[in-house]
Amino acid sequence: MEESAARRKRINRLKKMILGGVMMAVLIPVTVSIILGVRVHQLSGRIRQQDVTIQELEDENENLAGTFSTESVEESEREALQEEMDEETPAAGEEEENRKKIYLTFDDGPSSNTDEILDILRAYDVKATFFVVGKTDETSRKAYRRIVEEGHTLGMHSYSHSYADIYDSEEDFQADMKKLQEYLYELTGVWPRYYRFPGGSSNTVSSIDMQKLADWLTDQGITYFDWNVASGDAVSKELPADTLTANCLAGIANQQNCVVLMHDAAGKHTTVEALPEIISQIRMQEDAVFLPITDDTVSVQHNIKAQTEGK
Numbered sequence: 001m002e003e004s005a006a007r008r009k010r011i012n013r014l015k016k017m018i019l020g021g022v023m024m025a026v027l028i029p030v031t032v033s034i035i036l037g038v039r040v041h042q043l044s045g046r047i048r049q050q051d052v053t054i055q056e057l058e059d060e061n062e063n064l065a066g067t068f069s070t071e072s073v074e075e076s077e078r079e080a081l082q083e084e085m086d087e088e089t090p091a092a093g094e095e096e097e098n099r100k101k102i103y104l105t106f107d108d109g110p111s112s113n114t115d116e117i118l119d120i121l122r123a124y125d126v127k128a129t130f131f132v133v134g135k136t137d138e139t140s141r142k143a144y145r146r147i148v149e150e151g152h153t154l155g156m157h158s159y160s161h162s163y164a165d166i167y168d169s170e171e172d173f174q175a176d177m178k179k180l181q182e183y184l185y186e187l188t189g190v191w192p193r194y195y196r197f198p199g200g201s202s203n204t205v206s207s208i209d210m211q212k213l214a215d216w217l218t219d220q221g222i223t224y225f226d227w228n229v230a231s232g233d234a235v236s237k238e239l240p241a242d243t244l245t246a247n248c249l250a251g252i253a254n255q256q257n258c259v260v261l262m263h264d265a266a267g268k269h270t271t272v273e274a275l276p277e278i279i280s281q282i283r284m285q286e287d288a289v290f291l292p293i294t295d296d297t298v299s300v301q302h303n304i305k306a307q308t309e310g311k
Ligand SMILES: [Zn+2]
Pocket: 107, 108, 157, 161, 198, 199
């Protein structure tokens, strides 16, 4: 009896142990599962919250970008500036109208200096006007063509440049002019329509009335040009380049329409030396544009009548 009671006790204990083990085996995973489940739930919640926060941040960022993006700022600034410029900047033609106009003119060529002068004008991108005389050597013939080809104006300065011949009679003057005009047309294909009287229209050498010659030129469809700025290279003694530059700068001051007298004659090399400085100085000091003489150019003409009356 005692033995079976003890055995039963052992069996019961064993049963309890098994039951406890089973319960533990069930309870522990369940508990862990519950704990983990809650944790997962909590974490999911936080992740969702963070997602929302991130989304909010992104939305906010887009809004900010929409308001303050550098592209938009530049765009609007550019538009504003453009509007201002449209209001303030005159049209291209109008702007040129307000600038000082410089017509560089070279008399008495072609000569050994002409090519050098053309090189300088090309280097500085300046168009000028050449009042030429009649020469038949090959170098001169090339020079006439180069003047035209490089966009300068080819004007006439008489074929002979002999005061005694051209100012002796109207017929002589007319024959000389026509000879040069036809010669240049034959060579270059350009019909010359601008004239500069040797000595200017106000010269005191002519034995005929300069007004009659001027009227005849007008009848021929030719405009004559004197000058209102003298570089000073007309005097027989060659002046230093600095003096020529100073004369030009002084001459163009206070004038809007400047026809500058220079010479590309063989004896006038200081004109070549001064030319780069004259162009640079004018460009530095003045809002000026260099132009060749055209039909749009306001002609500068000395007062013939006053001159002839005063004679
Ligand atoms: Zn001359």
